[in-house]
Amino acid sequence: MSTPRRPNQAVSEFARFLRTETTGGIILLVATAIALLWANSALGDVYRAVRDFEIGPEALHLHLSVGDWAKDGLLALFFFVVGLELKRELVVGELSDIKAAALPIVAALGGMLVPAGIALTVGWGEPGIEQAWAIPVATDIAFALGVLALTGSNLPGAARVFLLSLAVVDDLGAIIVIAVLFTASFNLLAAGIAVVGLALYAYLQHKRVRAWWIYVPLAAVVWVAVHSSGIHATIAGVALGLLTRVRPDPGEHEAPALRLEHRLQPWSAGVAVPVFALFAAGIAISADSLGAVFSNPISLAVLVGLLLGKVVGILGASALAVRTRLARLPSTLGWLDLGALSMLGAVGFTVSLLIAELALDGELVDLAKAAVLLASAVASLSAAVLLLRRSKVHARGAPGEPSD
Structure with missing residues (x-):
C-alpha cells in the first residue's frame, strides 16, 4: 500500500519538473526564433494573416483570431499546470513549511513590487502606463529553469528549490494581476455558470470521481x-x-x-507555450524599432523594470x-549564488508577453514586446555567465562566502 506523499519527496518531483521545463524552454526559444524570422522575412504578411485569421462560433463570443486562441485557449492549459504546481507546493511541497518558504515568498514579493514601482516611475504620465507597469512583474519559469539546468549543474539543490518556489509565488502574483487589472467588463450570468462549474468540479474531486469524460466537458464549460x-x-x-486534489488516498498510487501534471506538463511546456510564443513574439525588428525601445517611456519602463527591478527586488528583499x-x-x-538566481528572475517572457498584449495596443504592444524579448535575452545570458562561475566554485567545494 502506498503512503501519502511527504514534503521531502518534492526533490524527485522537482527533478522531473525541471527536465520537462528545460526541454520546454528550448522549444520555446526555437518557437520565438521562428516567429521573429518569419515576421521579418518576405513571408511576413503570411505570418500576420495566419495570426489574425478568425475562427470559432460567434454565438458563444468565440469568433477569435488564431493569436487570441493561443493566448486565451492554449495558455489556459499552461495556467492549469501552474495551478496544479501551486496547489501541490502549498499543500505538500516546499511552500507548505512557512519557515522554509519565507525566503522565496519574500523574494518573490520584492521581485514583483520593485519592478512595478520602477516601471511606474520611468513611465509616469505616459498613456498606457496605468496597466503597462504590470508587464515586468512576471518571471518565466520555463526559461529560468532551463538556464539553471544548463549552466548551474553543480549548484546545491537549495538553489533549484529557491528558484522554483519563487517562480510559483511569482506566478500567483501574475494571476492576481491578470484577474484584477484586466477585467474590463463583468457578465454576472456567465460568472455564475463558471462558479457552479467550479463547485461541481470540486465536488467530483471530493467524491473521488476519476472519469475524464466528465472532467473534460466540464472544464470546457468553465473556460467558456x-x-x-x-x-x-x-x-x-x-x-x-x-x-x-493533491493528497493521495490510502492505496492510491498518486x-x-x-497524475495530471505528469500527463499535461509536456503538452503545456512543449506545445501550448511555444505556440503562444510563435504568435506573440513575431514583431517587426529594425534599427529604428530597436532604437525606439530605448527612447519610448513605456518600453524603457518595461526594460528597466525587468533588468534592474527584478534583480534589486529579489536580492534586496532576500537580504532584508x-x-x-x-x-x-x-x-x-x-x-x-542568490545574485545569479535573482538575475534569472528578470527573464519575463511568456507571462510578460501575455500582459503586454492585454495592457497595450497599436505600436506600443510591439515596443513592449521588444523590450521583454531584449530584457529576457540579456538576463538569460548574464545569468548563464554568473551561474557557470558559481557552478565552478561549488564544484571545488567552496561556496565562496558566508551564508549569513
Missing part, C-alpha cells in the same frame, strides 16, 4: 463561462488546478494533481528578510 464573464480565460485554468531574521538563507547557498 469565464471567457464570457469578462475575466481573462486563463483564470479558469488556474481555478481548476487549485481545486484538484494523487490526481500529480535575512537581516531581520524573518527568513534564513540556506547554509549551502551564498549571496553570490
